[in-house]
Amino acid sequence: MSAVTTTSAPPKPREAQASWRERGTRRPTLLKLAALALVAAVAIPVLHTRWASGTWPTPLTVDLTEPLGKVSDWIIDNRDGHPLFLYFFGHISNAVVLSVRAVYLVLLALGWAGTTALATLIAWRTAGPKLAAGTLASLATCGLLGMWVPTMQTLALMAVAVAASVALGAFLGLAAGLSDRTFRILRPVLDTMQVLPAFAYLLPVVLIFGIGVPAAVLATVVYAAPPMARLTALGLRGADKGVLEAVESLGATATQRLLTARLPLARKQLLLGLNQTIMMALSMAVIASVIGAAGLGDRVYQALASVDVGQALAAGLPIVLMAIVLDRVTAAAGSGDREQGRSWLPAAIGLAAVAAVAVAARLADSLLWPASWSIEIAPTVNKAVGWMTDHLYSGVPVIGGTADWAGHFTSYVLDPVRSGLTALPWYAVLLLVAALAWLIGTWKSALTATLAMAAIGVLGVWKPSMDTLSQVLAAVAVTLLIGFAIGIAASRNSRLERVLRPVLDVMQTMPQFVYLIPVVALFGVGRAPAAAAAVVYALPAVVRITTQGLQQVSPAAMESARSLGATRGQQLRQVQLPLARPSLLLAVNQGVVLVLAVVIIGGLVGGGALGYDVVFGLAQGDLATGLKAGAAIVCLGLMLDRVTQPSRAARKEDA
Amino acid sequence: MTQQASPYANAAGAKTVTLSVQSWVGAQADVAVAKLILERELGYRVDTVQVDEVPAWDALSQGRVDMIMEDWGHPEQEARYVKDKKTIVPAGEVGVIGHIGWFVPKYFADKHPDVTDWRNLNKYADQFKTPESGGKGQLLDGSPSYVTNDKALVDNLKLNYQVVFSGSEAAQITQIQRFAKEKKPFLTYWYQPQWLFEQVPMVEVKLPAYSEKCAAKAPEDIDCAYPTTPLAKYMNANFAKKGGKAAQFLKNFHWNAEQQNAVSLMIADQKLSPEAAAEKWVADNEPVWRAWLPKG
Numbered sequence: 001m002s003a004v005t006t007t008s009a010p011p012k013p014r015e016a017q018a019s020w021r022e023r024g025t026r027r028p029t030l031l032k033l034a035a036l037a038l039v040a041a042v043a044i045p046v047l048h049t050r051w052a053s054g055t056w057p058t059p060l061t062v063d064l065t066e067p068l069g070k071v072s073d074w075i076i077d078n079r080d081g082h083p084l085f086l087y088f089f090g091h092i093s094n095a096v097v098l099s100v101r102a103v104y105l106v107l108l109a110l111g112w113a114g115t116t117a118l119a120t121l122i123a124w125r126t127a128g129p130k131l132a133a134g135t136l137a138s139l140a141t142c143g144l145l146g147m148w149v150p151t152m153q154t155l156a157l158m159a160v161a162v163a164a165s166v167a168l169g170a171f172l173g174l175a176a177g178l179s180d181r182t183f184r185i186l187r188p189v190l191d192t193m194q195v196l197p198a199f200a201y202l203l204p205v206v207l208i209f210g211i212g213v214p215a216a217v218l219a220t221v222v223y224a225a226p227p228m229a230r231l232t233a234l235g236l237r238g239a240d241k242g243v244l245e246a247v248e249s250l251g252a253t254a255t256q257r258l259l260t261a262r263l264p265l266a267r268k269q270l271l272l273g274l275n276q277t278i279m280m281a282l283s284m285a286v287i288a289s290v291i292g293a294a295g296l297g298d299r300v301y302q303a304l305a306s307v308d309v310g311q312a313l314a315a316g317l318p319i320v321l322m323a324i325v326l327d328r329v330t331a332a333a334g335s336g337d338r339e340q341g342r343s344w345l346p347a348a349i350g351l352a353a354v355a356a357v358a359v360a361a362r363l364a365d366s367l368l369w370p371a372s373w374s375i376e377i378a379p380t381v382n383k384a385v386g387w388m389t390d391h392l393y394s395g396v397p398v399i400g401g402t403a404d405w406a407g408h409f410t411s412y413v414l415d416p417v418r419s420g421l422t423a424l425p426w427y428a429v430l431l432l433v434a435a436l437a438w439l440i441g442t443w444k445s446a447l448t449a450t451l452a453m454a455a456i457g458v459l460g461v462w463k464p465s466m467d468t469l470s471q472v473l474a475a476v477a478v479t480l481l482i483g484f485a486i487g488i489a490a491s492r493n494s495r496l497e498r499v500l501r502p503v504l505d506v507m508q509t510m511p512q513f514v515y516l517i518p519v520v521a522l523f524g525v526g527r528a529p530a531a532a533a534a535v536v537y538a539l540p541a542v543v544r545i546t547t548q549g550l551q552q553v554s555p556a557a558m559e560s561a562r563s564l565g566a567t568r569g570q571q572l573r574q575v576q577l578p579l580a581r582p583s584l585l586l587a588v589n590q591g592v593v594l595v596l597a598v599v600i601i602g603g604l605v606g607g608g609a610l611g612y613d614v615v616f617g618l619a620q621g622d623l624a625t626g627l628k629a630g631a632a633i634v635c636l637g638l639m640l641d642r643v644t645q646p647s648r649a650a651r652k653e654d655a
Numbered sequence: 656m657t658q659q660a661s662p663y664a665n666a667a668g669a670k671t672v673t674l675s676v677q678s679w680v681g682a683q684a685d686v687a688v689a690k691l692i693l694e695r696e697l698g699y700r701v702d703t704v705q706v707d708e709v710p711a712w713d714a715l716s717q718g719r720v721d722m723i724m725e726d727w728g729h730p731e732q733e734a735r736y737v738k739d740k741k742t743i744v745p746a747g748e749v750g751v752i753g754h755i756g757w758f759v760p761k762y763f764a765d766k767h768p769d770v771t772d773w774r775n776l777n778k779y780a781d782q783f784k785t786p787e788s789g790g791k792g793q794l795l796d797g798s799p800s801y802v803t804n805d806k807a808l809v810d811n812l813k814l815n816y817q818v819v820f821s822g823s824e825a826a827q828i829t830q831i832q833r834f835a836k837e838k839k840p841f842l843t844y845w846y847q848p849q850w851l852f853e854q855v856p857m858v859e860v861k862l863p864a865y866s867e868k869c870a871a872k873a874p875e876d877i878d879c880a881y882p883t884t885p886l887a888k889y890m891n892a893n894f895a896k897k898g899g900k901a902a903q904f905l906k907n908f909h910w911n912a913e914q915q916n917a918v919s920l921m922i923a924d925q926k927l928s929p930e931a932a933a934e935k936w937v938a939d940n941e942p943v944w945r946a947w948l949p950k951g
Contacts, residue, residue, distance in 0.1 A: 212704070212719050
């Protein structure tokens with residue numbers, strides 16, 4: 001669930017600038033507030049006399065427990081005989097298993113030497129010698145860590161999931177790119193898919209497909225297809241009008257136009273889509289292990305069960321390495337620095353070399369990574385984590401231990417926010433959401449946000465949702481505070497930025513399950529460790545977008561500020577930050593979405609609320625509890641997204 | 656749709672058995688030892704899948720896994736799959752008796768012996784407070800997959816406690832280890848047999864005695880202790896019939912709490928891999944496991 005931001009194109013600050021300045025007139029803002037105040041003045045007295053309590057009134061809820069229970073029973077009873085399962089889901093499931101198996105067998109047949117050689121060759125051809133060396137080193141590290149077989153299993157699963165996501169995404173994107181109507185219909189669907197925390201829909205997938213690889217692949221596809229679809233549509237729509245006209249004037253048919261002009265012109269976006277899809281799919285590798293996908297994720301999950309951080313890290317590192325290598329290689333392919341279609345000779349020689357290596361390893365009877373070539377990192381890591389938690393947990397002079405911080409954070413931040421949110425009358429919450437979403441977006445986004453909030457009430461999970469919301473808000477506040485500070489520092493110091501880059505990469509791609517135990521050891525069971533894990537996860541995106549946004553502020557504006565004798569602080573406050581405002585808002589938005597995704601996983605370390613309900617639903621096969629909580633999470637995600645994301649339409653409307 | 660093994664299974668053309676591993680270490684120990692012997696003595700390839708308990712029943716019924724090595728009692732699933740659908744069959748007992756209860760650390764019980772009776776718990780609520788328990792005492796609960804009546808118990812016994820769900824056993828163990836290191840008092844839901852007792856000695860708090868009449872009440876009315884359950888093995892019905900030597904061996908598999916704990920402790924405390932721990936135990940206990948091998 002990461003990486004959305006690593007390489008996605010930042011919004012164009014220059015264009016947005018004008019409209020933001022226009023907003024300075026304040027008139028629309030006042031009008032909107034007045035309209036809302038009018039609505040409130042009419043509605044609140046009525047609502048207050050009927051349902052005065054703080055939480056959502058019971059008469060306005062719909063209890064889905066019974067029908068959902070029935071659905072779940074029906075599925076279990078008919079799973080083995082009903083045609084829908086036999087001829088539809090059954091075939092999908094078999095196809096997935098067969099393809100994953102096929103890829104896995106090929107990887108096994110190539111052996112460790114052949115696979116490594118092939119991967120290095122591909123990296124070299126698409127991205128140059130530096131990345132080829134990185135690929136080689138990464139694969140060797142997977143072997144050295146004793147994770148060769150699980151890495152291959154994950155790779156096989158990823159290959160199939162990514163292929164399916166790309167196929168589905170490209171299909172949807174093609175449809176949306178060629179037809180305006182499909183584009184309009186599809187956009188909210190993709191929006192929803194993207195703010196959906198993956199944890200929320202594992203349960204229905206499992207119920208239909210059972211645990212195992214098919215369910216894992218499908219859950220991954222739901223999660224990883226949207227960026228491909230979005231970027232394909234974007235690429236097709238953004239194609240250069242002049243070129244298209246030229247092609248048309250040559251009398252090309254629609255299909256020819258698509259194949260010879262539009263698709264090649266969209267190559268960059270298509271490859272960026274592939275890159276994003278791979279990153280999203282990889283971030284599901286571990287979450288999917290909860291529903292029985294084997295491979296690295298399962299190793300992380302099993303290590304977590306025996307509270308073995310070192311072992312979890314040993315299984316998590318290959319995921320990080322794979323993510324970084326795949327990200328760089330596909331990004332390099334997308335940037336088009338190394339044009340393809342050069343002479344075929346080096347490629348042929350390379351392939352021959354790969355074949356030779358694979359055959360040699362096979363003859364030497366060494367298909368699996370030799371067991372003696374491995375290093376144990378687990379004991380060292382565990383010792384280090386143990387030392388750290390022992391010395392930081394409590395009794396640190398002056399600043400206090402992490403346990404005290406967690407306690408203070410819980411008592412002075414989480415608790416007040418939560419009691420504030422639950423004490424606030426429900427209609428006040430709705431009004432607040434409407435106001436925020438309208439001020440920053442359009443009346444449409446305000447409507448979506450308010451309806452999403454109302455849906456939470458109707459589902460009957462208002463209270464846990466407010467609890468989760470309080471955790472999200474608190475964690476986002478911390479993330480932004482730290483993220484903006486680091487981002488500002490990095491934008492002014494390129495050395496710091498270079499040092500930060502690998503650190504951020506690791507933070508963003510390291511499966512959250514790996515650091516769940518250390519955060520419990522540091523902060524104790526409860527909402528504080530959940531918040532800490534969320535901050536770690538969301539921070540890189542915020543730092544990156546902030547840095548990028550500040551660096552893109554036009555040099556001319558900076559120069560004129562400097563010539564007027566502004567101090568560095570003044571430059572930052574009065575020029576850079578205001579001009580980078582769209583980027584900063586995007587950072588807020590990404591921070592919110594990413595924090596929400598992890599706060600849910602925080603259910604595993606005592607975060608309670610919706611996260612716990614989802615985990616409970618999964619563990620107990622309780623569709624009603626799990627699905628209601630999952631739906632509430634989706635609604636929260638939608639609401640938060642609308643409240644923090646100024647849409648392009650809003651800028652137009654305001655301008 | 657029903658019959659479908661893991662795509663990674665059987666990759667080398669071997670006979671394959673798939674075992675489900677539950678998250679607690681006792682179950683990991685069962686699986687590690689069974690796996691080692693199946694592979695070494697009987698020539699099978701064993702795949703393991705980690706799943707929560709209820710989904711594991713589901714998977715067992717569908718043949719995605721062949722065996723659950725340690726079940727703590729799931730009457731609803733048993734009625735559905737064993738009695739109605741007949742897709743799962745019991746495969747004997749593990750030999751270990753399971754018991755769930757409330758525990759306090761020994762260092763605390765030694766100082767305050769009367770804490771081990773539920774009637775005195777309210778007296779100590781203040782000492783069990785944490786930031787998460789909202790002014791009440793904290794009763795630490797574990798993974799959402801575990802059988803628990805703790806919320807009902809707290810309500811019905813009028814205890815001034817707040818149940819705090821740690822959300823996973825790993826988080827719960829980590830928190831208990833933290834408390835123990837600081838010698839802080841705590842009250843937790845926990846179960847026996849469990850390796851953590853060797854590391855953090857704990858004493859059970861007596862709850863009102865268990866009775867079948869009380870256990871039959873609606874979940875929110877339960878006001879007595881947890882039962883003592885002989886842990887059971889379950890097998891996919893098809894596998895039980897056609898599983899050959901592997902099925903026979905898994906039915907014979909039977910050991911006691913002490914033996915299981917020896918392996919669990921190596922895995923969880925000494926951080927041996929399950930394979931290495933099983934290896935050690937198998938080397939030292941040949942007569943025990945020889946008896947499990949199918950005759951002939």
